[in-house]
Amino acid sequence: MKVYVPMDSAAKALGADAVAEAVVAEAARRGMTLEVIRNGTRGMIWLEPLVEVDTGAGRQAYGPVAPGDVPALLDGTLPGLGRVEDIAFFARQTRLTFARCGVTDPLSLDDYAAHGGLAGLRRALGMTGAQIVAEVTDSGLRGRGGAGFPTGIKWNTVLGAVADQKYIVCNADEGDSGTFADRMLMEGDPFTLIEGMVIAGLGVGASRGYVYLRSEYPDAISVMNAAVQIARGAGVLGPDVLGSGRAFDMEIRVGAGAYVCGEETALLNSLEGKRGVVRAKPPLPALEGFLGKPTVVNNVISLATVPVIFEKGAAFYAGFGLGRSRGTVTLQIAGNVARGGLFETAFGMSLGELVLDVAGGTASGRAVKAVQVGGPLGAYMPPATFDTALGYEDLDAAGGLIGHAGVVVFDDTADMLGLARFAMEFCAVESCGKCTPCRIGAVRGVETIDRIARGDAEAISLLTDLCETMKDGSLCALGGFTPYPVMSALTHFPKDFARRKEAAE
Ligand SMILES: Cc1cc2nc3c(=O)[nH]c(=O)nc-3n(C[C@H](O)[C@H](O)[C@H](O)COP(=O)(O)O)c2cc1C
Ligand code: SF4
Numbered sequence: 001m002k003v004y005v006p007m008d009s010a011a012k013a014l015g016a017d018a019v020a021e022a023v024v025a026e027a028a029r030r031g032m033t034l035e036v037i038r039n040g041t042r043g044m045i046w047l048e049p050l051v052e053v054d055t056g057a058g059r060q061a062y063g064p065v066a067p068g069d070v071p072a073l074l075d076g077t078l079p080g081l082g083r084v085e086d087i088a089f090f091a092r093q094t095r096l097t098f099a100r101c102g103v104t105d106p107l108s109l110d111d112y113a114a115h116g117g118l119a120g121l122r123r124a125l126g127m128t129g130a131q132i133v134a135e136v137t138d139s140g141l142r143g144r145g146g147a148g149f150p151t152g153i154k155w156n157t158v159l160g161a162v163a164d165q166k167y168i169v170c171n172a173d174e175g176d177s178g179t180f181a182d183r184m185l186m187e188g189d190p191f192t193l194i195e196g197m198v199i200a201g202l203g204v205g206a207s208r209g210y211v212y213l214r215s216e217y218p219d220a221i222s223v224m225n226a227a228v229q230i231a232r233g234a235g236v237l238g239p240d241v242l243g244s245g246r247a248f249d250m251e252i253r254v255g256a257g258a259y260v261c262g263e264e265t266a267l268l269n270s271l272e273g274k275r276g277v278v279r280a281k282p283p284l285p286a287l288e289g290f291l292g293k294p295t296v297v298n299n300v301i302s303l304a305t306v307p308v309i310f311e312k313g314a315a316f317y318a319g320f321g322l323g324r325s326r327g328t329v330t331l332q333i334a335g336n337v338a339r340g341g342l343f344e345t346a347f348g349m350s351l352g353e354l355v356l357d358v359a360g361g362t363a364s365g366r367a368v369k370a371v372q373v374g375g376p377l378g379a380y381m382p383p384a385t386f387d388t389a390l391g392y393e394d395l396d397a398a399g400g401l402i403g404h405a406g407v408v409v410f411d412d413t414a415d416m417l418g419l420a421r422f423a424m425e426f427c428a429v430e431s432c433g434k435c436t437p438c439r440i441g442a443v444r445g446v447e448t449i450d451r452i453a454r455g456d457a458e459a460i461s462l463l464t465d466l467c468e469t470m471k472d473g474s475l476c477a478l479g480g481f482t483p484y485p486v487m488s489a490l491t492h493f494p495k496d497f498a499r500r501k502e503a504a505e
Pocket of ligand 2: 260278430431432433434435436438439474475476477478479480
């Protein structure tokens with residue numbers, strides 16, 4: 001009998017370690033032989049710790065399991081959830097990037113290969129760099145880190161650059177509010193990211209890679225480090241990738257924890273040991289990136305999606321989605337929701353279906369007031385926008401952005417003026433200080449929102465002007481996108497900005 005208990009840090013935070021210990025202890029007490037496998041998570045966080053028991057007839061799910069439930073679990077009398085794949089939240093997903101997460105033992109390369117791992121890399125090894133880049137271009141993959149830039153175009157620029165050394169840098173800084181897909185993937189299926197980075201290296205002619213991983217993710221750091229060692233030992237990394245005579249090696253670097261270090265040029269500075277300040281573009285990192293050499297900087301999910309594109313083919317991947325938003329989006333549902341977690345689906349589902357149906361509305365049972373899509377710099381979307389399709393262009397047309405696909409839900413008790421103030425304060429605290437609209441503008445923005453809160457209606461037009469200046473004059477999206485949460489709160493919820501004046505009168 002095999003028992004799967006996730007070692008994902010969200011599951012651990014909910015008691016998975018104690019459950020795993022209880023399973024081992026109870027089995028020993030009974031003289032039972034069973035194998036406990038610490039898998040990644042299936043991403044249904046409201047059910048964690050979600051334990052799966054495989055008696056040979058499919059994996060039966062139980063959750064949330066407490067240590068006290070373990071005797072009943074082993075007796076077979078604990079009420080279960082049926083097969084994991086049949087749980088409604090899971091059944092309606094299209095798992096491509098996350099196909100193995102929660103299924104396999106994250107640090108077993110054999111398990112990885114048995115579930116389709118390395119098939120993409122083996123195929124890529126038979127292709128030229130130009131063919132590899134063309135495959136990614138044809139898949140329609142766009143950067144999942146935030147800006148949605150076509151990955152094929154970025155890779156093609158690096159491929160065409162002439163240099164003695166090129167690099168692949170994986171952006172694992174994941175600082176957006178409500179996001180956890182990068183962490184979950186690295187903890188639950190680390191070889192996918194490694195395989196994606198090797199394919200990227202073969203494609204553009206880079207022999208070295210780095211993962212810039214945020215220090216707040218100790219579990220992901222240790223899993224990734226262990227996975228790199230295992231991959232190197234097995235010849236997936238090193239001077240002779242899978243016996244091909246081609247070289248690619250990589251290492252994990254830990255960032256110190258500033259939001260702006262997720263911006264690719266600040267990240268490169270930090271990786272070089274410098275202060276994490278944004279660099280002016282041009283030059284593009286694709287031409288002058290890490291140590292001044294041509295560099296692909298891609299998000300974890302972008303790179304981790306590359307293996308399935310090569311395993312199943314560009315056309316298969318491009319077959320999902322809508323318009324120019326191809327493939328799947330790894331939505332992260334958080335905040336005040338009944339069912340939070342990772343939901344991978346083809347681009348195109350409506351925001352309302354996701355929030356009200358998939359996530360089951362709010363955990364508090366109250367009405368949804370707003371949903372912030374795309375991290376701390378994303379717009380607050382009111383229920384009136386719920387028919388917007390989740391895709392780059394559709395969200396843009398509705399005044400929002402998909403960003404890293406974090407979705408944070410608020411019920412009708414949310415104070416939108418307070419949330420707008422929080423966005424400005426966030427920008428003021430996290431600003432790298434390089435340009436005035438962001439460095440000074442965000443501080444003035446907080447003051448202006450405080451004036452509005454005190455009942456000064458004239459300050460509203462000042463705030464609008466200030467947001468215009470930040471949008472047009474900032475060097476990077478930290479200052480440039482802060483107006484999204486602020487202005488969307490003001491536009492969609494004007495009452496929250498007038499309330500205090502009425503109270504003062
Ligand atoms: C302030 C700021 C923070 C960012 N944080 C991240 C991050 O944590 N992770 C990420 O992948 N991209 C982040 N980005 C986007 C990166 O600059 C860059 O676009 C991305 O790493 C490119 O990878 P992709 O093309 O695969 O999305 C951030 C951008 C800005 C302006
Ligand atoms: S917008 Fe802010 S974070 Fe970006 S470069 Fe300017 S000061 Fe730095």
